[in-house]
Every structure is written in C-alpha cells, then in structure tokens.
Amino acid sequence: QVQLLESGPGLVKPSQTLSLTCTVSGASINSDGYYWSWIRQHPDKGLEWIGHIQNSGSTYYVPSLRSRVTISVDASNNQFSLSLDSVTAADTALYFCARATFEQQLTDWGQGTLVTVSS
C-alpha cells in the first residue's frame, strides 16, 4: 500500500521560496505510468491542482503558477519536491502531494501540510 508524507516549513516569509518534499513508501517513484502530483487547498476553499512530474522528469504546471513553480524528483530517496518562488499571503494553503494513475485520477494522497506565508 503506497503512502505519501509531506514535509517542510510551516511558515514562510513573503517573497521567499516555499519548499516541500513528499516521501513515498510502498511504491517506487521510478515506476512507469504514474504522475507524482501537488495540489493545494486555500483555507475553507476548494482544491487547486498545481502540477505533476513523471519518472522521466517530464513536468506539467498549471499556467497561473508556471512562472514560479518547479517540481523535481529525487529517485535515490524515493521523494519528489515542490518549490514555489516569490510567495505572498495568497499562497497560504494546505499542500497535498498525491499519486495519479496514467489517466491522471488521484488515487493516493498524503495527509497534507499547512504552509502559512507571513512575516
């Protein structure tokens, strides 16, 4: 059974970079046919898909964040990461990592980690 666990700072200052890591257990991040994804949820709001990466290194990001976001893989540690530059209060949210199938439905989720942007 695959498990995902987000980690990273819970507080980030405005204009700095938000960096989160998702550690995967129970499955290899090198397996073909999966998309390793990041989704966020603003307080009391709906879900926002951020982007994903495949084991090939191929990425896709939502256009509204494309200029500020990078998703990368660390296969040696079975982890993938999210980096979001130049954050503002609008980036305060609960951040989830998840695994999607080749069709891209999100079958497995981490528990989420709250990131607050504040000075």
Next chain:
Amino acid sequence: EIVLTQSPGTLSLSPGDRASLSCRASQGVNNNYLAWYQQKPGQAPRLLIYGASSRATGIPDRFSGSGSGTDFTLTINRLEPEDFAVYHCQQYGTSPSTFGGGTKVEVK
C-alpha cells in the same frame, strides 16, 4: 482551462436519504475523465469515482457516478453517518486538471 461548477453548495439531508450532487463543466470533458472525491475535516480527499462512473477500490456500491460531456452527477443512496462530508469533482481530460468548488453534505 475547464471550469467546473458544483451545485448545490450545501445539501442538508438525513441519514438514509439519497443525495444527488451535480458537477457541470464549461466545456466537454474529454473521455469523460471526471472524478469525485470525498473529504472529511482534517483529512485528505479520497477518490470515490473515476471515469465518471467507475468506483475506486473499496468504495461501497451506494456511491455511483453518472453523466457525460458537460453534466455529471454523484449519487449517494441511503446516506450513512460517515458520508457527511465535502465532495469535490475533478476533470483530468484536459490539461490543466481542474476541480469544482465542492458540495458539503451536512446533517439536516
């Protein structure tokens, strides 16, 4: 990008009732790649339905999905106490994937 509109925003029902949740897309969802997720307070979303009508592993058969094109429905027959939660739809047929705003099913 495809905008998903979920209605109603809140549904007030009693255990044993049937719930009918709507998800309408601003344009056709390719291959009917429409999923439904259940989210309880303090928890991650859980996949219920994918491909508009296929139940995910371990999901009880009281949950069913239907629809195609731009109009989709999640039906929950005989609501159980554990079914009171927020439900999100997601389209993944066109990049970027997008979610609806959610429907909260609450106890009447």
